[in-house]
Amino acid sequence: MAVLLPIGTRKGLFLVRSDDGKAWEVDGPLLPGWSVYHAIVDPRDSALHAATNNPFYGATTHRSDDGGKTWERAEALGLPEEGDLKLNATWHLEAGADSELWLGADPGVLFRSDDAGKTWQVNRGLLEHPTRDRWQPGAGGMCTHSIQLVDGTMYIAISAAGAFRSEDGGDSWTPINKSVAAEFMPDPYPDVGQCVHKLLVHPRRPERLWQQNHCGVYRSDDRGDNWERLDGNGLPTSFGFALALDPEDPDVAYVIPEQSQEHHFTAEGRLGVYRTGDGGASWELASDGLPERAWVAVLREGLAYDDEGKLYFGTQNGSVWTAPRGGGPWTEAVRDLPPILSVEAAAA
Amino acid sequence: MAVVLLPAVLAAEAGGQKRFEVDAATVGDALRALPVNNLLFDETGALRRLINVYVDGVDARGGRLLDEPLRADSEVRVVGAVAGG
Numbered sequence: 001m002a003v004l005l006p007i008g009t010r011k012g013l014f015l016v017r018s019d020d021g022k023a024w025e026v027d028g029p030l031l032p033g034w035s036v037y038h039a040i041v042d043p044r045d046s047a048l049h050a051a052t053n054n055p056f057y058g059a060t061t062h063r064s065d066d067g068g069k070t071w072e073r074a075e076a077l078g079l080p081e082e083g084d085l086k087l088n089a090t091w092h093l094e095a096g097a098d099s100e101l102w103l104g105a106d107p108g109v110l111f112r113s114d115d116a117g118k119t120w121q122v123n124r125g126l127l128e129h130p131t132r133d134r135w136q137p138g139a140g141g142m143c144t145h146s147i148q149l150v151d152g153t154m155y156i157a158i159s160a161a162g163a164f165r166s167e168d169g170g171d172s173w174t175p176i177n178k179s180v181a182a183e184f185m186p187d188p189y190p191d192v193g194q195c196v197h198k199l200l201v202h203p204r205r206p207e208r209l210w211q212q213n214h215c216g217v218y219r220s221d222d223r224g225d226n227w228e229r230l231d232g233n234g235l236p237t238s239f240g241f242a243l244a245l246d247p248e249d250p251d252v253a254y255v256i257p258e259q260s261q262e263h264h265f266t267a268e269g270r271l272g273v274y275r276t277g278d279g280g281a282s283w284e285l286a287s288d289g290l291p292e293r294a295w296v297a298v299l300r301e302g303l304a305y306d307d308e309g310k311l312y313f314g315t316q317n318g319s320v321w322t323a324p325r326g327g328g329p330w331t332e333a334v335r336d337l338p339p340i341l342s343v344e345a346a347a348a
Numbered sequence: 349m350a351v352v353l354l355p356a357v358l359a360a361e362a363g364g365q366k367r368f369e370v371d372a373a374t375v376g377d378a379l380r381a382l383p384v385n386n387l388l389f390d391e392t393g394a395l396r397r398l399i400n401v402y403v404d405g406v407d408a409r410g411g412r413l414l415d416e417p418l419r420a421d422s423e424v425r426v427v428g429a430v431a432g433g
Contacts, residue, residue, distance in 0.1 A: 033357035054357065056398045056428040057387035073361055078391030086390055 001347060003306060006048065007314055007334075008036030008342035013050055015068055016320060016334055017348050021310070024320075024333045030068045038301050040093045041346035042101070042116075049117055051090035051103065059090045061103060063117040076119040079109065079127070092301070094147035104144030108135055108158045110170065125171050126156070126164070131192040135161035138195050138214070145300055146199040150206040153223065160195035163211065165224055176224030181215040198243040198300045205250040210280075212243040212255055212300075219253075219280050230280030236267040242303035244311060246325065251279045254286070254311065254327060256298045265295040273313070275327045286327030301342035314340030350378055350422040358384050358426065375401055376414030378424050388426070398429040 005016040012029030013036045034052040041048055048064040050071075062071045079085050085107050092104040096112075103111040103120060109127055111120035126144075135142060138159035146157035154166040156173070162180070164173040175192045182194045195214030202208040209220040211227075216238040218227040231238035237257045246252035254275050257267040266272060271294040275286040296315040303313040309325030318337035323330045349369040359366040361384050372378035379388050379401070390396055401408040402425040408416045418424070 033360065054387075056396065057357065057361075057384075058390060058396055060387070073387075075386070077386075081392055086392070 001306070001308055003310070004041060004346045004348040005304075005312055005320065005333075006039035006041060006050075006342075006344050006346070007320060007337060007340055008039045008050065008301070009318070009338040009340050010035050011338035012036060013039055013048075013068070014334075014337055018333070019348075021322065021324075026334055026337075027068065029338070030064075031062055031071060034062070036341060037090060038092050038342040038344075040095065040344050042095050043346070044095060044099070045116075047116060049093045049101065051093055051105075053089045059087050059105065061090055061093070061117050061120070072118070074113075074117055074120060077103075077111065079122060083127070085109070085127075088141055089143065091143045091145050092147055094149065097149050097152070102147050102149075104147050104156065104158075106141040106143045107137070108132070108142040108144055108161050110144055110147070110156060112170065123170050125166070125173055129164075129173055131161075131175065134190070134192050136193065140300075146196065148199065148201040150201045150203065153206070155199060155201060155209065155224065157196035157199035157211065159197060160193060160214070162192045162194035163196050163199055163209075163224055176220075177227075178225065179227045179229070180211075180213060180218060181229070183215045197241045200243055200245055202245055202250040203247060208250050210243060210245060210253050212240050214239065214261060217253075217255055217280065228280070230276070230283075233281060234276075234283035235274055236272070240267075241300040242298045242313060244303045244305045244313075246309045247305065247307055248309065249277070252277050253280065254303065254305075255283075256303060256313065258297065264297050266297070269293055269295055271296060271315075273311075273323075273327055273330075286323075287330065288328035289323070289330035290321065299341055302340055304343045304345045306345035307347065310345070312343050312345050314343040316340065349420060350418045350424060352378050352382060352424045352426065354382075354384070354426055355428060358387060361387060372418055374414060374418060375403060375408050375416040375424060378418060379414070379426070400427045400429050401425070402427060 002019045007014040012032045014028035037051045039050040050062045061074045088106040094102045101113040110123040148155040157163045162177040199211040217230045240257040242256045244254040271290045274283045311323045320334040352368045
């Protein structure tokens with residue numbers, strides 16, 4: 001399968017393509033001057049969308065209908081003038097269930113666009129959530145970084161507010177953080193305030209959720225009502241950001257542990273991808289081909305899988321690694337890009 | 349007409365145009381007339397913190413900034429603040 005990887009970096013967007021998974025073409029930097037926190041190919045119309053941020057000119061999104069040759073910036077994106085909050089950064093784009101597009105942003109907000117990213121309307125249910133005064137920003141800001149839509153249900157996750165579920169298209173949001181630790185809080189198991197780093201729903205088994213959290217790896221089999229902590233069992237640490245699943249097998253997940261919340265580099269100095277094939281009961285190293293000594297970091301949007309289960313991740317030192325389904329052997333597809341913020345995989 | 353000069357990233361966002369002639373009485377009027385005004389101002393209408401504006405070579409933040417009056421031959425230069433070393 002020919003694949004297109006939109007690679008968001010601190011210095012613009014790169015489009016990485018391959019017909020055979022062996023030879024890779026690199027196009028970019030596109031959108032130079034913008035930090036691309038996340039970029040997607042909309043599967044409905046093949047448009048490229050990018051969450052773009054600049055220290056001088058603020059947070060916005062860009063759309064391209066011609067494969068990245070030309071770009072249009074969002075015309076209207078911001079928080080209501082009457083409120084106290086200002087838009088700090090755009091973080092995550094997700095194609096909606098119908099024709100809409102969703103955008104997660106800092107400070108813990110969600111936007112919806114019904115005109116393909118030209119204008120964005122803030123989600124009031126989340127903006128005015130009754131627990132908002134108990135949320136706090138994580139080290140990367142208070143970012144809405146995970147958006148999942150499955151079978152009419154929406155899930156989002158915010159660092160550090162926790163995970164939320166909506167059954168009414170985003171009008172209201174229920175916290176789903178039971179038994180998820182927030183060890184940095186006075187009450188280590190609060191209703192909200194958990195620092196989720198990434199949340200994914202299995203596409204074939206929509207009641208099964210996974211999350212890599214600041215305080216552990218978790219799985220839920222009842223749409224987030226209850227969570228089981230899964231670290232230990234072969235994982236060197238409980239801390240990390242990246243998370244990937246297998247499109248066919250809901251018992252498979254991948255994480256890339258980091259040393260600790262104080263030390264955001266690879267656990268034990270090894271660029272280690274860990275795989276479970278039994279729902280998280282056990283984890284094994286799936287790092288054949290990866291450097292055994294490396295202190296690089298893979299960010300929360302930096303690990304992706306495609307429709308065939310192939311895996312891709314990008315590092316803070318600008319390398320893109322890829323592996324067949326199962327997690328090895330890994331090969332370095334591209335190197336020496338700017339620091340990589342996000343990786344997605346789309347059919348080319 | 350006053351002239352407004354944009355740095356590279358803003359010029360790219362303005363379709364590649366770096367120099368604009370605007371009929372504006374103040375710095376604020378001139379900046380708000382640009383096609384990249386939503387990159388210069390936040391959602392409250394405030395000029396973004398790391399944007400500096402020079403009018404005929406003088407830092408407008410030391411003066412009346414957005415209310416600084418312009419002459420017909422004024423040159424307004426938009427510059428990102430020096431940040432990051």
